[in-house]
Amino acid sequence: MADLTTEFLGIKSPNPFWLASAPPTDKEYNVRRAFEAGWGGVVWKTLGSEGPPVVNVNGPRYGAIWGADRRLLGLNNIELITDRSLETNLEEITRVKKDYPDRAVIVSIMVPCEEEAWKAILPKVEATGADGIELNFGCPHGMAERGMGSAVGQVPEYIQMVTEWCKKYYSKPVIVKLTPNITDVRFPARAAKAGGGDAVSLINTINSIVSVDLDNMAPEPTIGGKGTHGGYCGPAVKPIAMNMVAEIARDPQTHGLPISAIGGVTTWKDAAEFMALGAGNVQVCTAAMTYGFNVVKEMISGLSNWMDEKGYTSTQDFIGMAVPNVTDWQYLDLNYVAKAKISQDDCIKCGRCYAACEDTSHQAIAMSEDRTFTVKDEECVACNLCVNVCPVEGCITMEEVPAGQIDLRTGKVVSDQYANWTTHPNNPSATAAE
Amino acid sequence: MATSHQASGIQAGRLSAPEIAENFGDLHAPYDQHEAAVAADRCYFCYDAPCMTACPTSIDIPQFIREIQAGHPVSAAKTILEQNILGGMCARVCPTETLCEEVCVRETAEGKPVEIGRLQRYATDTLMAKGVHPFTRAEGTGKRVAVVGAGPAGLSAAHRLAMLGHDVVVFDSKEKAGGLNEFGIAAYKSTNDFAAREVEWLLQIGGISMEYGKKLGAELSLDALNGAFDAVFLSIGLGGVNALRSEGEDKDGVRDAVDFIADLRQAEDLTALPVGRNVVVIGGGMTAVDAAVQSKLLGAENVTIAYRRGREAMGASRFEQDLAASKGVKLMFNVMPKAIHGNGAAAEIELEYTEIKDGRVAGTGETVRLTADQVFKAIGQTLEGQPDGLEIEGGKIKVSETGRTSVAGVWAGGDCASGGEDLTVTAVAEGRDAAMDIHSSLMG
Ligand SMILES: Cc1cc2nc3c(=O)[nH]c(=O)nc-3n(C[C@H](O)[C@H](O)[C@H](O)COP(=O)(O)OP(=O)(O)OC[C@H]3O[C@@H](n4cnc5c(N)ncnc54)[C@H](O)[C@@H]3O)c2cc1C
Ligand SMILES: Cc1cc2nc3c(=O)[nH]c(=O)nc-3n(C[C@H](O)[C@H](O)[C@H](O)COP(=O)(O)O)c2cc1C
Ligand code: SF4
Ligand code: SF4
Ligand code: SF4
Numbered sequence: 001m002a003d004l005t006t007e008f009l010g011i012k013s014p015n016p017f018w019l020a021s022a023p024p025t026d027k028e029y030n031v032r033r034a035f036e037a038g039w040g041g042v043v044w045k046t047l048g049s050e051g052p053p054v055v056n057v058n059g060p061r062y063g064a065i066w067g068a069d070r071r072l073l074g075l076n077n078i079e080l081i082t083d084r085s086l087e088t089n090l091e092e093i094t095r096v097k098k099d100y101p102d103r104a105v106i107v108s109i110m111v112p113c114e115e116e117a118w119k120a121i122l123p124k125v126e127a128t129g130a131d132g133i134e135l136n137f138g139c140p141h142g143m144a145e146r147g148m149g150s151a152v153g154q155v156p157e158y159i160q161m162v163t164e165w166c167k168k169y170y171s172k173p174v175i176v177k178l179t180p181n182i183t184d185v186r187f188p189a190r191a192a193k194a195g196g197g198d199a200v201s202l203i204n205t206i207n208s209i210v211s212v213d214l215d216n217m218a219p220e221p222t223i224g225g226k227g228t229h230g231g232y233c234g235p236a237v238k239p240i241a242m243n244m245v246a247e248i249a250r251d252p253q254t255h256g257l258p259i260s261a262i263g264g265v266t267t268w269k270d271a272a273e274f275m276a277l278g279a280g281n282v283q284v285c286t287a288a289m290t291y292g293f294n295v296v297k298e299m300i301s302g303l304s305n306w307m308d309e310k311g312y313t314s315t316q317d318f319i320g321m322a323v324p325n326v327t328d329w330q331y332l333d334l335n336y337v338a339k340a341k342i343s344q345d346d347c348i349k350c351g352r353c354y355a356a357c358e359d360t361s362h363q364a365i366a367m368s369e370d371r372t373f374t375v376k377d378e379e380c381v382a383c384n385l386c387v388n389v390c391p392v393e394g395c396i397t398m399e400e401v402p403a404g405q406i407d408l409r410t411g412k413v414v415s416d417q418y419a420n421w422t423t424h425p426n427n428p429s430a431t432a433a434e
Numbered sequence: 435m436a437t438s439h440q441a442s443g444i445q446a447g448r449l450s451a452p453e454i455a456e457n458f459g460d461l462h463a464p465y466d467q468h469e470a471a472v473a474a475d476r477c478y479f480c481y482d483a484p485c486m487t488a489c490p491t492s493i494d495i496p497q498f499i500r501e502i503q504a505g506h507p508v509s510a511a512k513t514i515l516e517q518n519i520l521g522g523m524c525a526r527v528c529p530t531e532t533l534c535e536e537v538c539v540r541e542t543a544e545g546k547p548v549e550i551g552r553l554q555r556y557a558t559d560t561l562m563a564k565g566v567h568p569f570t571r572a573e574g575t576g577k578r579v580a581v582v583g584a585g586p587a588g589l590s591a592a593h594r595l596a597m598l599g600h601d602v603v604v605f606d607s608k609e610k611a612g613g614l615n616e617f618g619i620a621a622y623k624s625t626n627d628f629a630a631r632e633v634e635w636l637l638q639i640g641g642i643s644m645e646y647g648k649k650l651g652a653e654l655s656l657d658a659l660n661g662a663f664d665a666v667f668l669s670i671g672l673g674g675v676n677a678l679r680s681e682g683e684d685k686d687g688v689r690d691a692v693d694f695i696a697d698l699r700q701a702e703d704l705t706a707l708p709v710g711r712n713v714v715v716i717g718g719g720m721t722a723v724d725a726a727v728q729s730k731l732l733g734a735e736n737v738t739i740a741y742r743r744g745r746e747a748m749g750a751s752r753f754e755q756d757l758a759a760s761k762g763v764k765l766m767f768n769v770m771p772k773a774i775h776g777n778g779a780a781a782e783i784e785l786e787y788t789e790i791k792d793g794r795v796a797g798t799g800e801t802v803r804l805t806a807d808q809v810f811k812a813i814g815q816t817l818e819g820q821p822d823g824l825e826i827e828g829g830k831i832k833v834s835e836t837g838r839t840s841v842a843g844v845w846a847g848g849d850c851a852s853g854g855e856d857l858t859v860t861a862v863a864e865g866r867d868a869a870m871d872i873h874s875s876l877m878g
Contacts, residue, residue: 068471351483354481391478
């Protein structure tokens with residue numbers, strides 16, 4: 001069985017599955033249960049400054065969207081950082097780290113954007129023996145209005161400044177947690193790096209209104225007739241998070257900066273995908289909140305099975321392997337030609353491909369009297385829509401037209417030469433090919 | 435004290451009231467909201483959907499299922515009822531396994547179709563529970579149409595005609611509307627007096643007056659109707675039954691299955707309905723299955739269906755056959771009745787084994803005797819009491835695609851008319867289509 005031991009910033013954990021800073025890591029009791037279930041590490045629920053803790057609403061704090069059988073697809077929350085005293089949290093962290101030396105314990109922190117505040121809290125955190133800290137610059141609600149969380153995370157200069165303070169007053173690794181509520185995630189990532197941050201973690205939750213109660217005409221969750229935007233997470237956000245991870249991984253300025261990926265990780269495969277895109281490990285919140293801590297068991301068995309099948313012996317073997325293959329649109333090979341192909345043995349004759357192509361694409365699927373569906377190669381642009389809407393997996397495939405054959409749509413011979421938009425004759429700013 | 439299974443002869447009270455209630459509950463429990471959402475989500479919203487083509491009333495199935503999925507079953511019901519005003523009953527009684535669900539692409543793909551019938555019931559029940567009628571009448575046309583027979587064909591025609599603004603009078607020889615919905619369909623398919631409730635709901639359209647106890651051939655004549663009304667629609671079903679032509683057919687305990695079923699459907703208290711200890715049903719269609727299953731559910735100890743051909747030739751679908759078997763009914767194939775023995779009342783039935791020779795059933799000479807204190811004949815219904823002057827084809831009133839008979843001004847549909855299978859849904863389709871043709875001929 002593959003060894004899942006992962007080293008992230010020199011912090012060892014028995015597997016790359018950490019619990020993200022959130023309710024699952026809110027207190028000693030939960031974290032002990034998590035470690036017993038097999039989680040490799042935790043990022044403790046975000047701590048605030050000393051003094052009276054923040055308060056949460058006393059009405060519902062979550063909203064959700066579901067699939068037909070109530071499978072939770074997306075979760076939204078309006079919870080704040082820990083509402084327990086700093087002292088209590090620090091005592092608990094100390095105890096837990098002592099009892100679980102082989103697991104990663106990271107402390108998430110969010111204090112006002114003043115050097116004094118950071119200077120005050122960091123030695124206390126250091127004293128717990130925890131393995132590192134994570135700076136919560138992501139929380140999109142409640143804290144941002146107080147000048148913390150995403151209010152900091154949206155301003156790269158602040159990120160850099162706060163990261164510098166942390167490096168100054170704390171000796172262990174500093175992870176900067178990024179908010180997705182920005183236009184280009186590379187800027188905050190670069191700032192984190194410039195400030196001396198050892199790694200970035202992303203994404204925190206996405207600003208969202210998850211549903212509207214049409215009887216009371218208010219967003220949900222509704223508290224006393226009103227609602228507010230919350231933070232969106234869970235399976236629905238994974239594609240957004242993956243793109244952001246990949247952007248940072250392939251940005252020349254941040255390439256190589258360790259990444260802890262967060263956002264919708266639910267199974268081993270989600271984790272493997274994030275890691276292929278450059279993440280050194282993953283953090284999980286919603287999957288644990290939906291199914292409990294035992295979900296990690298499938299993540300562990302699934303990842304090691306897959307690694308065995310592929311012959312990977314360590315997570316290092318595949319981390320970042322997909323990064324070189326993430327490129328910009330303009331570099332995609334325009335001479336690559338494919339055609340959709342329908343397997344008549346698998347086709348159940350639902351006609352979805354036909355409706356999709358006929359109504360919304362390229363009129364490239366023919367439907368016969370007896371409901372046989374075939375692709376018209378002379379029309380097919382290989383857009384893949386039919387593949388995506390076909391209810392039978394593997395029934396429609398995209399077949400590459402080999403070089404030398406004629407593309408029936410264009411009437412041209414398929415070239416074996418790579419050619420992209422930058423050199424295309426239709427491109428007004430094309431540079432002549434060498 | 436309740437009579438046990440073993441009490442001989444035809445007896446009431448073989449089962450207790452709770453057992454009877456349990457046995458005659460819904461065959462398929464209605465969906466709750468969540469089940470409906472999950473079932474609806476299985477539909478692929480097919481293009482030019484095969485299920486829709488297979489539905490005799492051409493309900494837009496992907497559309498109504500999508501409306502359920504999106505949380506508005508009332509719109510789904512409207513989509514259904516626009517095509518099939520008895521969509522509630524059809525949801526319960528259609529042999530979906532040989533209609534829409536048979537061709538569902540998910541049947542093709544994984545042998546498990548979208549449960550169209552149950553979804554249809556969910557939608558129509560939701561609408562009917564609100565007590566609303568979703569259609570209104572067009573402005574009056576001043577035309578009057580007579581409908582003879584208040585079964586599914588007649589009710590469907592009457593509703594459509596009334597909706598189009600005509601004044602409709604429905605005549606029926608019985609004292610109750612519904613036809614076989616009320617008197618024939620198995621009790622566990624139409625629970626809680628659904629047939630009567632559906633008729634009441636349907637009549638909310640207005641413009642339909644019901645005249646009971648009026649029989650064509652007795653109180654009514656086609657000539658008189660044709661003279662007094664602008665058009666006549668005949669939907670008298672199949673009132674006659676085929677005879678067994680076996681020795682001993684007249685003994686006590688031998689009767690037509692449809693009569694037994696009608697008694698059963700009308701019984702106030704099923705514990706008071708007598709049934710034999712050893713019941714043999716002759717036939718192979720839905721009626722045979724329904725008589726057999728319901729005998730069993732009433733507490734008969736042994737129930738056998740004796741069919742003269744092989745399983746594959748049986749009129750009842752495989753689903754119906756399996757239903758019978760699951761209730762403990764024994765299916766015998768390739769046997770035909772030779773004689774019923776007994777001293778005054780039936781005690782035994784003698785069956786002869788058969789083989790098919792040149793496509794015809796012939797006895798092999800080998801016989802077998804079964805104990806039988808009750809024998810039900812379910813070997814087919816026949817047209818009876820049709821007015822003179824109408825051309826007949828294959829034992830039914832000959833009609834065109836749109837239900838026109840050989841007599842001007844007279845249309846016919848449902849079981850009494852040629853074409854189509856003898857099913858509730860076909861009757862509804864034919865009634866509706868004839869109504870549309872009557873409308874265009876009256877207004878044209
Ligand atoms: C036992 C049994 C079970 C069945 N089960 C199913 C099933 O599960 N699913 C399914 O789809 N189909 C089933 N069928 C078939 C279905 O019931 C019929 O196809 C359908 O009812 C035909 O409708 P109809 O309107 O043509 O005739 P009917 O329903 O027979 O209605 C005819 C009406 O005309 C009236 N009438 C008859 N003669 C006269 C007259 N001379 N004057 C005035 N009124 C007259 C009758 O009283 C009756 O109300 C079953 C049939 C039987 C017998
Ligand atoms: C209820 C709730 C509370 C959260 N609180 C915090 C927090 O205090 N600090 C923080 O950095 N992230 C917080 N998060 C964000 C998560 O750590 C994580 O970044 C996000 O949920 C995406 O991961 P997921 O898709 O696995 O849930 C919270 C998320 C939820 C659902
Ligand atoms: S790939 Fe696109 S264009 Fe080609 S058949 Fe499919 S949907 Fe049509
Ligand atoms: S979508 Fe797939 S299964 Fe449906 S008709 Fe097209 S190829 Fe066949
Ligand atoms: S055939 Fe089946 S999946 Fe397709 S539309 Fe009809 S019910 Fe839905």
